[in-house]
Amino acid sequence: MIDVCGIKVQVRxxxxxxxxxxxxxxxxxDDPAAIVAALRKSRSxxxxxxxxQKVSETKPKYxxxxxxxxxxxxxxxxxxxxxxxxxxxxxxxxxxxxEKKGIVIREVPFSEALVQGISEIYNETPIRQGRKFxxxxxxxxxxxxxxxxxxxxxxxxxxxxxxxxxxxIKLLWDYDGSQAGLLNIVSLIEQRDKAPNNALVxxxxxxxAERRTPYLVYSNFAYGKRTGDSVSDFKERNAFQxxxxxxxxxxxxxxxxxxxxxxxxxxxxxHVPEWMILRLREIRKSWLGRNLQSAQENT
Numbered sequence: 294m295i296d297v298c299g300i301k302v303q304v305r306x307x308x309x310x311x312x313x314x315x316x317x318x319x320x321x322x323d324d325p326a327a328i329v330a331a332l333r334k335s336r337s338x339x340x341x342x343x344x345x346q347k348v349s350e351t352k353p354k355y356x357x358x359x360x361x362x363x364x365x366x367x368x369x370x371x372x373x374x375x376x377x378x379x380x381x382x383x384x385x386x387x388x389x390x391x392e393k394k395g396i397v398i399r400e401v402p403f404s405e406a407l408v409q410g411i412s413e414i415y416n417e418t419p420i421r422q423g424r425k426f427x428x429x430x431x432x433x434x435x436x437x438x439x440x441x442x443x444x445x446x447x448x449x450x451x452x453x454x455x456x457x458x459x460x461x462i463k464l465l466w467d468y469d470g471s472q473a474g475l476l477n478i479v480s481l482i483e484q485r486d487k488a489p490n491n492a493l494v495x496x497x498x499x500x501x502a503e504r505r506t507p508y509l510v511y512s513n514f515a516y517g518k519r520t521g522d523s524v525s526d527f528k529e530r531n532a533f534q535x536x537x538x539x540x541x542x543x544x545x546x547x548x549x550x551x552x553x554x555x556x557x558x559x560x561x562x563x564h565v566p567e568w569m570i571l572r573l574r575e576i577r578k579s580w581l582g583r584n585l586q587s588a589q590e591n592t
Contacts, residue, residue, distance in 0.1 A: 297331045309552040312339045319465045319474025321347045329543050340549030345540045348472055348508045353539040362540035365514035365533040372502040379532035391492035398496040401451040410458030412436045414479055450496050452489035460489035462497055472508035473501050494531050
């Protein structure tokens with residue numbers, strides 16, 4: 294992590310060092326040219342800088358090399374409009390069901406108690422959506438440090454069943470307040486019959502409407518060659534739409550220029566045929582499921 298023009302920038306990669314804004318997809322660069330100039334002078338090695346435009350700016354506006362990316366975006370005017378006109382029938386019933394089953398949503402201040410509840414949710418299971426859950430096994434200090442980022446621009450919403458936190462959302466507003474990002478939404482799997490995630494999204498929309506925030510972003514709508522899954526279905530049922538946006542790649546070194554030309558800036562999975570990706574995902578899901586079952590039996 295390096296500081297560039299007062300903005301945190303992550304630099305990742307071994308062969309090719311690629312820089313991007315910390316919290317990108319939720320935070321955006323108003324002056325990418327200044328960041329590019331600062332990165333060129335940085336003592337840290339950076340081969341490529343990549344960034345995307347804001348949701349409100351779908352047409353390319355820069356001359357840098359560009360590819361298309363996408364985000365899952367919910368346009369917001371009022372809560373009632375979303376609830377009655379945009380929201381799918383199934384998702385609306387789920388949100389009502391959550392309230393009937395005792396789920397209460399409230400804004401929660403950042404605290405050690407909140408971090409303890411988040412940690413318990415993270416450590417419920419090592420596998421979610423058929424793959425390893427990256428937050429499983431993290432200690433309290435790590436969870437605290439990760440959740441404590443951008444607190445002056447964030448709001449935490451907690452889903453409670455009695456006094457127990459069973460799910461949460463971290464909402465992150467862009468620097469100018471023009472859009473909010475749904476940075477985290479995780480709930481206890483054992484309580485999913487009570488639909489806490491649906492209730493959390495409903496409250497997130499309400500908060501954005503009250504703040505006159507026109508867009509709520511829920512990361513990507515589609516990931517590379519990945520076909521529809523439970524998460525993308527959830528987004529669509531809650532009225533999130535695919536918005537295609539320009540993603541720019543700015544070479545900052547000969548290595549960066551060569552990597553961009555050869556396609557080395559992309560993930561390996563993007564070079565693999567779709568049928569093979571699907572088969573590998575099936576194998577991974579089956580393997581992880583067997584390992585989890587074996588571990589539970591041994592326990």
